[in-house]
Amino acid sequence: MVTEKVEITLNINGQDYAVxxxxxxxxxxxIRDDCGQTGTHIGCEHGICGACTVILDNxxxxxxxxxxxxxxxxxxxxxxGLAEGEQLHPLQTSFMAHHALQCGFCTxxxxxxxxxxxxxxxxxxxxxxxxxxxSNLCRCTGYQNIVKAVRSTAHELRRARAS
Amino acid sequence: MTDPADRGTSPLWVGRSIRRFEDPALVAxxxxxxxxxxxxxxxxxxxxxxxxxxxxxxxxxGGATLLTCADLVGVKPIxxxxxxxxxxxxxxxxxxxxxxxxxxxxxxxxxxTSAAEAEDLADLVEVEIExxxxxxxxxxxxxxxxxxxxxxxxxxxxxxxxxxTPGCDAAMARADRRIAVAIRSRRQNALPLEPRAAHAIxxxxxxxxxxxxxxxxxxxxxxxxxxxxxxxxxxxxxxAPDVGGxxxxxxxxxxxxxxxxWIARKLGRSVAWVEDRRENLVASFHSRDQxxxxxxxFNADGRMIALSADVLANVGAYSCYPTTCxxxxxxxxxxxxGPYDVREYACVARGILTHTCPMAPxxxxxxxxxxxxxxxxxxxxxxxxxxxxxDMRRRNLVKxxxxxxxxxxxxxxxxxxxxxxxxVEAIDVAAFRVRQKAARAQGRHLGLGxxxxxxxxxxxxxxxxxxxxxxxxxxxxxxxxxxxxxxIEARIGASPHGQGLRTTLxxxxxxxLGTSPDSIxxxxxxxxxxxxxxxxxxxxSLVIAGGASLLAARKVGAKLKSMAGxxxxxxxxxxxxxxxxxRVVGTDRTIPFEVLARAAYHQVARxxxxxxxxxxxxxTYDPAGTFSNACHxxxxxxxxxxGRVRLEKFLVSEDAGRLINPMIAEGQIHGGVAQxxxxxxxxxxxxxxxxNMLTATLADYLPxxxxxxPPMEIRHLETLSDASLTQAxxxxxxxxxxxxAAVINAINDALSPFRVSLDEIPATPRRxxxxxxxxxxx
Numbered sequence: 001m002v003t004e005k006v007e008i009t010l011n012i013n014g015q016d017y018a019v020x021x022x023x024x025x026x027x028x029x030x031i032r033d034d035c036g037q038t039g040t041h042i043g044c045e046h047g048i049c050g051a052c053t054v055i056l057d058n059x060x061x062x063x064x065x066x067x068x069x070x071x072x073x074x075x076x077x078x079x080x081g082l083a084e085g086e087q088l089h090p091l092q093t094s095f096m097a098h099h100a101l102q103c104g105f106c107t108x109x110x111x112x113x114x115x116x117x118x119x120x121x122x123x124x125x126x127x128x129x130x131x132x133x134x135s136n137l138c139r140c141t142g143y144q145n146i147v148k149a150v151r152s153t154a155h156e157l158r159r160a161r162a163s
Numbered sequence: 164m165t166d167p168a169d170r171g172t173s174p175l176w177v178g179r180s181i182r183r184f185e186d187p188a189l190v191a192x193x194x195x196x197x198x199x200x201x202x203x204x205x206x207x208x209x210x211x212x213x214x215x216x217x218x219x220x221x222x223x224x225g226g227a228t229l230l231t232c233a234d235l236v237g238v239k240p241i242x243x244x245x246x247x248x249x250x251x252x253x254x255x256x257x258x259x260x261x262x263x264x265x266x267x268x269x270x271x272x273x274x275x276t277s278a279a280e281a282e283d284l285a286d287l288v289e290v291e292i293e294x295x296x297x298x299x300x301x302x303x304x305x306x307x308x309x310x311x312x313x314x315x316x317x318x319x320x321x322x323x324x325x326x327x328t329p330g331c332d333a334a335m336a337r338a339d340r341r342i343a344v345a346i347r348s349r350r351q352n353a354l355p356l357e358p359r360a361a362h363a364i365x366x367x368x369x370x371x372x373x374x375x376x377x378x379x380x381x382x383x384x385x386x387x388x389x390x391x392x393x394x395x396x397x398x399x400x401x402x403a404p405d406v407g408g409x410x411x412x413x414x415x416x417x418x419x420x421x422x423x424x425w426i427a428r429k430l431g432r433s434v435a436w437v438e439d440r441r442e443n444l445v446a447s448f449h450s451r452d453q454x455x456x457x458x459x460x461f462n463a464d465g466r467m468i469a470l471s472a473d474v475l476a477n478v479g480a481y482s483c484y485p486t487t488c489x490x491x492x493x494x495x496x497x498x499x500x501g502p503y504d505v506r507e508y509a510c511v512a513r514g515i516l517t518h519t520c521p522m523a524p525x526x527x528x529x530x531x532x533x534x535x536x537x538x539x540x541x542x543x544x545x546x547x548x549x550x551x552x553x554d555m556r557r558r559n560l561v562k563x564x565x566x567x568x569x570x571x572x573x574x575x576x577x578x579x580x581x582x583x584x585x586x587v588e589a590i591d592v593a594a595f596r597v598r599q600k601a602a603r604a605q606g607r608h609l610g611l612g613x614x615x616x617x618x619x620x621x622x623x624x625x626x627x628x629x630x631x632x633x634x635x636x637x638x639x640x641x642x643x644x645x646x647x648x649x650x651i652e653a654r655i656g657a658s659p660h661g662q663g664l665r666t667t668l669x670x671x672x673x674x675x676l677g678t679s680p681d682s683i684x685x686x687x688x689x690x691x692x693x694x695x696x697x698x699x700x701x702x703x704s705l706v707i708a709g710g711a712s713l714l715a716a717r718k719v720g721a722k723l724k725s726m727a728g729x730x731x732x733x734x735x736x737x738x739x740x741x742x743x744x745x746r747v748v749g750t751d752r753t754i755p756f757e758v759l760a761r762a763a764y765h766q767v768a769r770x771x772x773x774x775x776x777x778x779x780x781x782x783t784y785d786p787a788g789t790f791s792n793a794c795h796x797x798x799x800x801x802x803x804x805x806g807r808v809r810l811e812k813f814l815v816s817e818d819a820g821r822l823i824n825p826m827i828a829e830g831q832i833h834g835g836v837a838q839x840x841x842x843x844x845x846x847x848x849x850x851x852x853x854x855n856m857l858t859a860t861l862a863d864y865l866p867x868x869x870x871x872x873p874p875m876e877i878r879h880l881e882t883l884s885d886a887s888l889t890q891a892x893x894x895x896x897x898x899x900x901x902x903x904a905a906v907i908n909a910i911n912d913a914l915s916p917f918r919v920s921l922d923e924i925p926a927t928p929r930r931x932x933x934x935x936x937x938x939x940x941x
Contacts, residue, residue: 025279038199039192041407043356044440048861051356079192092190096182099826102834103661104189105196105357105407134868137861139356139408140661141830142837142898143869 008072013081027071028052028063039079039108050136053109054078060116079108091153100149102140114150176670180826183666194405197360197377202435207281209271209288211263214297214518214854222289228274232258239391243484247631248324251316255481257418264480265520267446272422297518297854301477304515312516319516322489324496327509334469334507338460342544347923348532350452350848353525357407360437363427372427375402379414380698385690391421403688406660411524412448414700415483441859448523452477455536465548465558469507472499478514479521485634488514495529497570501537502579502617503559508569518854527899534616538904574790575886585878586794586816610913614795614904620893621706622788636697638785641711643719645778647764649757654686656696657708663827668712675716677740702893710888714782726759729770789886793817795901797909806928810873818880820892829877835898841867843906844925
């Protein structure tokens, strides 16, 4: 039932949001409802589909499986923070080039999941990419083009590092 | 894949895999979905926890706003109508009235100031229900002592279609062999990743309500919701913003939408409802719960001369609007013979009411099930005749087009045998058989399975009218404007939600008008902004809205030519449209569109009264329909110890006529195949015998992940048919239609040494082990 609200500050994409929320509220609800960042979606609320995936410090997490109060003091990154100004993240561009999205509902979660994997494991293999991507659900693409888009970006980033 | 700006060498935009205009917003998190809108009030529905019972009492927590059926004075029940096939009209109150008929049925609506509070308070609502006996399975529901889900539907039969060609009995009797197959398709949920969601706001100044909701049919929703509530249709605006997948589940009217509009009007506030995944699994819509028995009668040369079918479709507790719950059994009846040339045909198809969640269309509707049935028949017949399954199909596929089927459908220009040949060659069946033999020697069980099918797409009013539907969908209208700045806007009644129509329709229009797709804005999903239309479902939008777009563009083009003719002092016939200019053919005399457009609005006098002011045209297209076709091939490995199936490869050879954007077409196939594989191996809604659902989370109901879906290979044929104005055929459902049959045939091929016949989907490890055990015992 309703509990006493507490004041917390969430740092989302480099910006601080001071909000008053019940401690029982999930991170994804607070990101969406209290901070107004609706790019992060809710698909199942029980940690299976991964539509709500955000990056917390250096970890991709299901924002439906933790409380907002637990995210205090951490750097939260959502899909809205991927682009730098008008410059899209290479993976966003790759998703468009490879037709890795149809309805686009799962896309923010997949982008955050894969960006985190590429950042934490720059030498990620094709097989490891498939393992990571099997964390989230997409109902439109049959995963074919999501896998292609992420693999292609991984190769591209590796080439860029090598040169 | 190229940027819109890069035209390469082709003079045409149609046929090019340009990037989608939908994508930049969606990848940036700027998509706008129904659940993103802020609201003053939130609704939580109190749902039935029993499958069948009488409501004795509903008690709300003190002070809470709780609405029940008694509060919705004057709101009519949902009563979808069909005028054929002994359809028994049944009514669904938008909130349960006196009785409940399935677990999850909405009984009351709790309104609070936050979603969490609404959920808390809804948990405190006491609903006392006296249980009555429930019936869950269709074969049980037709037994003489079964309880009636609706009193007026005797034997729980809500619809019964019968068809028989005059010579069918005689052909059955004289056939050399009769081969029987009985298949079972378990129940599924279409499972769009965005659950159902809606937001309604009452505007006091205008007295109107704006309903923003995850729907595939905004105009149809407006009509029916206004009718049920008894409000003027003009006082309701329905917006389908970005919609997170539908697959049919979001084309039917859900009672929750009616309640939401009613509450917005009553409370004069904005009110939102977003279901959770459990509600979506339990109480949205289900599909594919069917039993089909076939008998194929064959000549000595392996040609099928007659087919008889018995279809039992479990349609749940209510009938869906607008298609009615007859959609599965009647589509099965009309299309059972599929791509095969069989002149004699008999079918009985029944829709059976049970105390379960209502059935509604899901990608492919009945065709994944009927294709599974007839493709199992083909493989069994091949075995009986000691023929290769490919040869068996080749003997029976329709070869001369157009072809009128035994049920009167016209199969338009195509080449089914060639589609199969392309698949067989691409997969290299001969090489596979060698590999299969070698693997068997090592105790490994590989299998290859085929499915050939035709897919009825882009059909207009005649097809729906033939079903006896009271609400007859089919046509689409496109309104096209060139504004004074020269920008083109096309407003469409179709309502895409992932299909990429903003891109493909722009490609079609751009070629016709000599401009580029990125200069064309496609507007959809808003009843205030778009002409009446039927929305996006049934693999229809690219064919029908595409055809209407072409017709509207021709009218706009004709107007531009006549205006240019006047200003350039040339005959309109001598004007060509290219590069955003009108030019007198064979000369360098041109006039830019923006100059023509400005003149059309601001300098009408220049046209001497010979053209009407402005540039705004409208066109409607209502085709008879066109059949695409495909051959799917699956290669699997079955672990006979665990019953696990590993998909090694999946190949699709398909012919959907002219491809407007091959990248988007392939994306549709990928997604459909993945859903078909899930249908074959994983997804199953399970009820216990009291009608309680056992698969109400995604840990129990198992959509596939990237690990379960193998790499797919696609080959295209492009047979051009005049049945479609753009010569494009639909292909949105084909992937889902063929894949279950191909996968199950592959499993049966792998297990052929054990003489197993597995005829049930999903083929879970448990079912495969059971089939192996019983085969080994006998």
